[in-house]
Amino acid sequence: MKVIKCKWFIPFLMLPFSMSLEGQNVMTSSPYSMFGIGELVHMNGTNVGMGSVSTAMRGKKLINMDNPAGLSGVDSCRLLAEIYAYAQYETYASRGNHNKALTGNFAGLSLAGRILPRWYAGAGLTPYSVVGYHFQTEQEVEGAPGNYYTSTFKGKGGFSKFHVSNAFLLHPSLSIGLNVGYIFGHMTCEEAQSEMSVSDEMDGNAWAFDWGVQYMRRLHEDVNLVLGATYSFATQMKFSKERTLTSNLYESSLEKNHVNQYLPQKFSVGASLEYPKTTYALDYLFTRYSRLESADNRILFVDSHELRAGFCFHPSGYSSQSVWKRMDYKLGACLSWPYCIRIKGQRGAAWRATAGLGFPLSTGQLNVSFYYDRLSYPGGAFQRGEAGLTVSITLSELFYHARL
Numbered sequence: 001m002k003v004i005k006c007k008w009f010i011p012f013l014m015l016p017f018s019m020s021l022e023g024q025n026v027m028t029s030s031p032y033s034m035f036g037i038g039e040l041v042h043m044n045g046t047n048v049g050m051g052s053v054s055t056a057m058r059g060k061k062l063i064n065m066d067n068p069a070g071l072s073g074v075d076s077c078r079l080l081a082e083i084y085a086y087a088q089y090e091t092y093a094s095r096g097n098h099n100k101a102l103t104g105n106f107a108g109l110s111l112a113g114r115i116l117p118r119w120y121a122g123a124g125l126t127p128y129s130v131v132g133y134h135f136q137t138e139q140e141v142e143g144a145p146g147n148y149y150t151s152t153f154k155g156k157g158g159f160s161k162f163h164v165s166n167a168f169l170l171h172p173s174l175s176i177g178l179n180v181g182y183i184f185g186h187m188t189c190e191e192a193q194s195e196m197s198v199s200d201e202m203d204g205n206a207w208a209f210d211w212g213v214q215y216m217r218r219l220h221e222d223v224n225l226v227l228g229a230t231y232s233f234a235t236q237m238k239f240s241k242e243r244t245l246t247s248n249l250y251e252s253s254l255e256k257n258h259v260n261q262y263l264p265q266k267f268s269v270g271a272s273l274e275y276p277k278t279t280y281a282l283d284y285l286f287t288r289y290s291r292l293e294s295a296d297n298r299i300l301f302v303d304s305h306e307l308r309a310g311f312c313f314h315p316s317g318y319s320s321q322s323v324w325k326r327m328d329y330k331l332g333a334c335l336s337w338p339y340c341i342r343i344k345g346q347r348g349a350a351w352r353a354t355a356g357l358g359f360p361l362s363t364g365q366l367n368v369s370f371y372y373d374r375l376s377y378p379g380g381a382f383q384r385g386e387a388g389l390t391v392s393i394t395l396s397e398l399f400y401h402a403r404l
Contacts, residue, residue: 036292036301037204037237037261038131038158038187045084045108045392049356049369050310051332053281055270056228058175058214061365061394063112063122067212067230067268068177071112071120071167079113079399080364088388103132107390112165113399120167130158131187152192159185159204173217179210183237183263199244206237206263224274234265234291262291277315283308306336314358328358330369348382350375364394 046062047053054066058073063082065071074080087104112122134154163181170176183206190199214228239259245252270283287304310332315325334352356369373386 036289037263038129040129040264040287041107041127045082045369045390046365046367046394047310047330047332048371048390048392049330049332049354049358049367050281050312051283051308051334051352051354053270053272053283053308053310053332055212055230055268055283055285056214056226056272057270057281058216058226061396063110063124063394065110065122065124065126065163065165065179067214067228067270068122068165068167068179068210069175069212069214069228071122071165071177072118072169072175072214074112074114074120075396076114076117077399078396080111080394080396082108082110082392082394084108084367084390084392086388086390088386091385093383118169120169122165122167123163124165125160125162128159128161128183128185131155131189132158150193153190154192155187155189157185157187159183159187161208163208163210167212173215175214175216177212179208179212181208181210182206183208195247197246199246201242201244202239202259204237204239204261206235208235208263209233210266222276226272226274228268228270228272230266230268232264232266234288235263237261237263264289264292277313279310279312279314281308281310304337306334308332308334310354323360326360328356328365328367330354330356330358332356348375348377361393361395364396367392367394 042052047057054064054070057064057067058070060073060075061080062070062073063080064073083106085104085106087102090101090103092099108124108126110122110124110126112120115121132155134152161181161183163179165177165179167175167177184204186201186203188199188201190197192198210230210232212228212230214226217225217227219225237260239261241257241259265288266286268283268285270281272279272281283306285304285306285308287306289301290303292301310330312331313329315327332352332354334350334354336350336352337348350373352371352373354369354371356367359366359368367390369390369392371386371388371390373384373388375382375384377383
């Protein structure tokens, strides 16, 4: 007999509408989100404390949308829902100039469960990329040494991704999955000099497809190995662009035109090793930014490489034991060359340290994670620091019940 409980289901369905209506400009204040389609978002609420490892992760309470093959690991008798939010404090420094900002927002919503004995499915709404910047630069007037003019750059917006995921357990040791996503959003970019400003309003949309696979093998009675891989196709994104010219004397809007941009191709491989009380995981991610087109000849997009490592200690105490013996304790680290641009022929390198706690709930789990991210370019051209907090809540309800 199938049993379905929906006491929290309707409120969760309402959240995507509020999330899509709230502007995603509050999710970053990075000046480098002005390039391309903004900064891509890599944020998994449950595993942020483990360095955001995901490629080879699976579990009864883990909704793994980064590798859809991992959905086959969720509790086969329950419907799971997860929502997560974050807040972060950002600091920027470049050639003696400093800036700081406090940002935060809801970051995602996911649902997952088993449909048939070997078929699992899920759906989610998450941010795909974000745009948010406001800064000024001074440039020397050509032909007039010692004279400078000031340019102000502002931008906001971002793109969201709604996706439906399917996972198929082909064999007790092999699972494959597919994400079908629709990416949509709006961004505004403005450049002002003296009494003249140029503003671009852009709406974009695209379909995206992600594949995933996981291979599970028991090495010992209590030791399990999982190997995983994902692949995301490069996809053309269509933009509708309208430019507005404004001065003290007039304001004019140019005719809308259509431009195209590519969403980058992505690939990842990973492995996790699970013992009775500990889990170790390692991911490598490659993002092919070099195919993106730049309207500014000073900007060169280059490919990105990222290495993530995570550790989790879970005492797995009985429900009668203290909460400290039933919690998950997580640590993680990440080393990356994440930025898709070069500054004066140099590219930046970043590192991230994370820690997290998983608190047991009667119907799920509450995860709280802390992270610190540091990005530096050689010669002090640019430095960024981020200290943040993410909170995710995973809830579950009995979905299938076998009558004895």
